[in-house]
Amino acid sequence: xxxxxxxxxxxxxxxxxxxxxxxxxxxxxxxxxxxxxxxxxxxxxxxxxxxxxxxxxxxxxxxxxxxxxxxxxxxxxxx
Numbered sequence: 118x119x120x121x122x123x124x125x126x127x128x129x130x131x132x133x134x135x136x137x138x139x140x141x142x143x144x145x146x147x148x149x150x151x152x153x154x155x156x157x158x159x160x161x162x163x164x165x166x167x168x169x170x171x172x173x174x175x176x177x178x179x180x181x182x183x184x185x186x187x188x189x190x191x192x193x194x195x196x
Contacts, residue, residue, distance in 0.1 A: 123174035125167055130175055130187075131155045132196065150185040153196055159189050 120127040132153035140146045154172055161169045172189060179187040190196065 121178050123171055125170050128171040128175050152179045152187045154189045156189055
């Protein structure tokens with residue numbers, strides 16, 4: 118359901134993870150945001166041009182604009 122508008126269409130990453138660390142009073146102390154896109158290769162040149170552009174746009178949106186950790190992964194172990 119979560120989509121990011123890009124110049125070439127909507128982009129929705131495969132994984133968006135939010136991890137909250139609470140203190141003894143159950144107040145949130147730390148929040149970790151991760152966004153991950155799964156592909157067969159981490160090399161963007163191996164992807165179709167539209168996939169490559171959407172990943173570049175997604176990276177700018179999450180990492181550069183919002184400061185959220187964004188990466189392309191190949192296996193679930195890389196989450």
